[in-house]
Amino acid sequence: MEPEGQLVYDPMTRRVGEYRDRVGPYALLRPVGGGREWEADPAALRPATQAERIGAQVRAANRRTKRRV
Numbered sequence: 001m002e003p004e005g006q007l008v009y010d011p012m013t014r015r016v017g018e019y020r021d022r023v024g025p026y027a028l029l030r031p032v033g034g035g036r037e038w039e040a041d042p043a044a045l046r047p048a049t050q051a052e053r054i055g056a057q058v059r060a061a062n063r064r065t066k067r068r069v
Contacts, residue, residue: 016056033060
């Protein structure tokens with residue numbers, strides 16, 4: 001089980017998400033920067049690489065900036 005808040009890579013969706021919890025057979029992930037959670041197969045998850053974490057954080061910052069304009 002991943003610690004809550006850790007950034008993990010979901011190969012099924014090809015997205016980086018923040019591990020929130022486990023519900024039944026699924027892990028709940030939330031997009032970096034907030035948003036709608038999604039369910040993932042916990043066996044397929046792996047810790048996000050540094051490049052994946054940075055990329056997800058940059059995309060989240062860009063989304064926040066676009067909302068302000």
